[in-house]
Structure formats: C-alpha cells, structure tokens
Amino acid sequence: MPVLFPTTVDEATTALAAHPESMLLAGGTDAMVGINDGHHRPGATVISVNRIADLRSWRHDPGAGTLTVGAGVTYTELMDPSIAALVPALAEASRTVGSPQIRNAGTLGGNLGTSSPAGDGLPVLSALNAVVHLATAGSTRDVDVNDFMVGVKRTALEPGEIITGVTVPVVDGWQGYAKVGVRNAMVIAVASTCVVVDRARHTVAVALGSVGPTILRCPEAESFLAARLDWDSLVASDADQAEFGRLVSAASQPITDHRSTADYRRHAVGVLARRLARRAGATS
Ligand SMILES: Cc1cc2nc3c(=O)[nH]c(=O)nc-3n(C[C@H](O)[C@H](O)[C@H](O)COP(=O)(O)OP(=O)(O)OC[C@H]3O[C@@H](n4cnc5c(N)ncnc54)[C@H](O)[C@@H]3O)c2cc1C
Structure with missing residues (x-):
C-alpha cells in the first residue's frame, strides 16, 4: 500500500484531499488491528501523521489557563510529570492504557479517531469539556469533545479532516x-x-x-x-x-x-x- 509521510498539517490535509479514500495512521495500535481484521480497503493510501512536528507537541498557556495537546502526543508523553501536574486525570488514564509498547506508540488523537466507548483518554476529555481542533485543506474548526463523539466508534469528523489536537482547561x-x-x-x-x-x-x-x-x-x-x-x-x-x-x-x-x-x-x-x-x- 502507498504510504505518505507529510511533515506539516497543510501537507497532510492536502494529501487527504487528493486521496479521499486514504487512512490516517498515527501509532497504528488501533489501525493495524483494523487492517488485520479486514476493515481497511487493501491498496488504499495510508497517510502517516507521525512526522508532523505540530501534532507531536504540547503547550501550556498560563494566561488562558489551558493546556493544548497535539493529536500525535503519546500516552507515555502524557504521563510526563509536567503534563501530570496540569491535568492529573489525563496522566492517570494514560498510565492504565495497554502495555509500555502500546503507551509508547498510541496517541490521544488515535483514541479520539477511534472513539471507542472504552477509550481511556476519552472520559477525561469529556469531563474537562475539551475542545477538539480539526483541520481540512484550507480551513480549521473547533468542536466540543462531547459533540465530537457521536456513537460507538463514530465521530463528527468530516471527510478530509484531521484531528490536530485538543485544548483542556487547567482546573483548580x-x-x-x-x-x-x-x-x-x-x-x-x-x-x-x-x-x-x-x-x-x-x-x-x-x-x-x-x-x-x-x-x-x-x-x-x-x-x-x-x-x-x-x-x-x-x-x-x-x-x-x-x-x-x-x-x-x-x-x-x-x-x-x-x-x-x-x-x-x-x-x-x-x-x-x-x-x-x-x-x-x-x-x-
Ligand atoms: C494490545 C492493545 C492494548 C490496548 N489497550 C488500550 C487501553 O488500555 N486503553 C485504550 O484506550 N486503548 C487501548 N488500545 C487501543 C489503542 O491503543 C488506543 O485507542 C490508541 O489511543 C490509538 O492511538 P494510535 O495513535 O495507535 O491510533 P491509530 O491506530 O494510528 O489510529 C486510530 C484511528 O484514529 C485515526 N486517526 C489517528 N490519528 C488521527 C488524526 N490525527 N486525525 C484523524 N484521525 C486520526 C486513524 O485513522 C484510525 O481510524 C489498545 C490497543 C492494543 C493493540
């Protein structure tokens, strides 16, 4: 299968617009299971989002009292003491995910992309009323996470959109x-x-x-x-x-x-x- 490796969000959304049938791949811990189970169309293009630096970073805005986490941030990274001090429940949930290998590869964006009712990051994002940031070729939009998750493994993601990150409040x-x-x-x-x-x-x-x-x-x-x-x-x-x-x-x-x-x-x-x-x- 053809695999593309965009390094910016613009490149990723442009590639997705050019190959609407393609599958986004982050850590692959859900996607590879889907491929093995035959849920993915053989031969369709895969767009890996792993090399997009903006998706791999997080930032704390003390003025706004928020933490913004890129979609490609892994559970291991979310367990870092500097993130755990700001959003302890997210670090706590991350510690319960799979094994060290799964936590090293699996991402918060992938948890949202799958939106299983059992996803460990998702109750935390829901309780914090997280804002999900989405991008498509030429535009962006923000969605309340409680509107983003619409059913069993169903999301409000539109064709051509990728999740770029989430913003949560730092709660006292x-x-x-x-x-x-x-x-x-x-x-x-x-x-x-x-x-x-x-x-x-x-x-x-x-x-x-x-x-x-x-x-x-x-x-x-x-x-x-x-x-x-x-x-x-x-x-x-x-x-x-x-x-x-x-x-x-x-x-x-x-x-x-x-x-x-x-x-x-x-x-x-x-x-x-x-x-x-x-x-x-x-x-x-
Ligand atoms: C052995 C094992 C144990 C697991 N244990 C747990 C567990 O304890 N708790 C838990 O919550 N989960 C668990 N999982 C599931 C999985 O690890 C998580 O859901 C993880 O967050 C998926 O992230 P990923 O980066 O691997 O996503 P991927 O598998 O790469 O992608 C998942 C889905 O999201 C889409 N996607 C990925 N990135 C984006 C993006 N930026 N924009 C739009 N769509 C995107 C993909 O197209 C795909 O549909 C486990 C999986 C395995 C194989």
Whole structure:
C-alpha cells in the first residue's frame, strides 16, 4: 500500500484531499488491528501523521489557563510529570492504557479517531469539556469533545479532516480517573469513570466509559455533588458519596457483551464514582 509521510498539517490535509479514500495512521495500535481484521480497503493510501512536528507537541498557556495537546502526543508523553501536574486525570488514564509498547506508540488523537466507548483518554476529555481542533485543506474548526463523539466508534469528523489536537482547561480543584477491567494491567475498560471538581467554578463533572454507546456525562449526579460538597475541603459526607454513586449508576446505559454484564457495569461505575468522590476529599 502507498504510504505518505507529510511533515506539516497543510501537507497532510492536502494529501487527504487528493486521496479521499486514504487512512490516517498515527501509532497504528488501533489501525493495524483494523487492517488485520479486514476493515481497511487493501491498496488504499495510508497517510502517516507521525512526522508532523505540530501534532507531536504540547503547550501550556498560563494566561488562558489551558493546556493544548497535539493529536500525535503519546500516552507515555502524557504521563510526563509536567503534563501530570496540569491535568492529573489525563496522566492517570494514560498510565492504565495497554502495555509500555502500546503507551509508547498510541496517541490521544488515535483514541479520539477511534472513539471507542472504552477509550481511556476519552472520559477525561469529556469531563474537562475539551475542545477538539480539526483541520481540512484550507480551513480549521473547533468542536466540543462531547459533540465530537457521536456513537460507538463514530465521530463528527468530516471527510478530509484531521484531528490536530485538543485544548483542556487547567482546573483548580481535584480530578481523578478510575477503571475496572478483567485484570489489573493490559486491559480494556469494562467500566471507567472520570471526576473533575472545579473549586473556582463550584462545579463537578463526571464522565463514564464502557457503559454506553459513547462516553456519557451524568448531569444529575454532577449537580447533586456540587450542591453537597464542602468547597474548602472538597469533602462530601459518606451518605452523599453513596447517593452520588447511585445517581452515576442510574445515568449509565450499559450492555452485556463478551467482557461483562450490564448489571456489573452499572454497579461498577457507581462504585468508581463513590471512590473518586472520597479521594477528592481525602487528597485536597
Ligand atoms: C494490545 C492493545 C492494548 C490496548 N489497550 C488500550 C487501553 O488500555 N486503553 C485504550 O484506550 N486503548 C487501548 N488500545 C487501543 C489503542 O491503543 C488506543 O485507542 C490508541 O489511543 C490509538 O492511538 P494510535 O495513535 O495507535 O491510533 P491509530 O491506530 O494510528 O489510529 C486510530 C484511528 O484514529 C485515526 N486517526 C489517528 N490519528 C488521527 C488524526 N490525527 N486525525 C484523524 N484521525 C486520526 C486513524 O485513522 C484510525 O481510524 C489498545 C490497543 C492494543 C493493540
């Protein structure tokens, strides 16, 4: 198959416009599985985005209070202490992804490109209301990540578009990510939860993975905990943590499949949410 190696976003979008049938390749950890499973048209052009420096970098804008991460930044890079200090939940989620080899190759842009409901980076981006940056030949646009992920492995990406990066706020407060799988390491999430507590805005955000067709937010649980938290200590009572977990379970829409049952998944996200609420109060 022909493989192109653009070195700029412009070159990549121009190549994509010239070869609309082509497949974008970042770390290849999802794409190669797709090729092996026969989901990719043999002979179609592959456009590797690995050599685009803009996609491989990240920048912190202290004035805006944001972190912008290029689509080609890997999980290993996201675990770097300098990124972990700004967006701890993203580093925490990255640590749970696959094996060292997968974390060295797999990228945040690839996680978004696939948009599996089990993608570990995605609940974090959802809870942070990340902005996804997209480019096509001649134009760019920004999309709220919660509008970008539209269904099981379905996104709002238009033909000819590539993901260039995401911008997330640097939140004053607490954030955490937790995941349950069939074993401790090298595991796709059976259920996952991200909680972000924003002390400045007095808001709580909760996003769930692997319990719906895409990442789910839990508005009722979010406003419940926000109304009950002590905003100095970020502590909620045991009873409020339990009710928060119950509301999160109620917001899930799990199915039974080869990895788990709907009942277990519904229970698990409630437990994860309750634990994260407890951790918020214990560590802040
Ligand atoms: C053994 C194994 C274990 C895994 N474990 C986990 C896990 O624990 N958690 C988890 O979340 N995932 C896991 N994965 C899945 C995978 O590693 C992640 O989804 C990863 O983020 C994919 O990134 P990538 O760079 O490899 O993407 P690729 O495979 O290169 O691409 C994935 C998709 O995104 C598209 N794409 C890539 N870059 C762009 C871009 N810039 N713009 C538009 N589209 C783009 C591609 O065309 C493709 O459709 C695992 C995979 C394997 C093989």
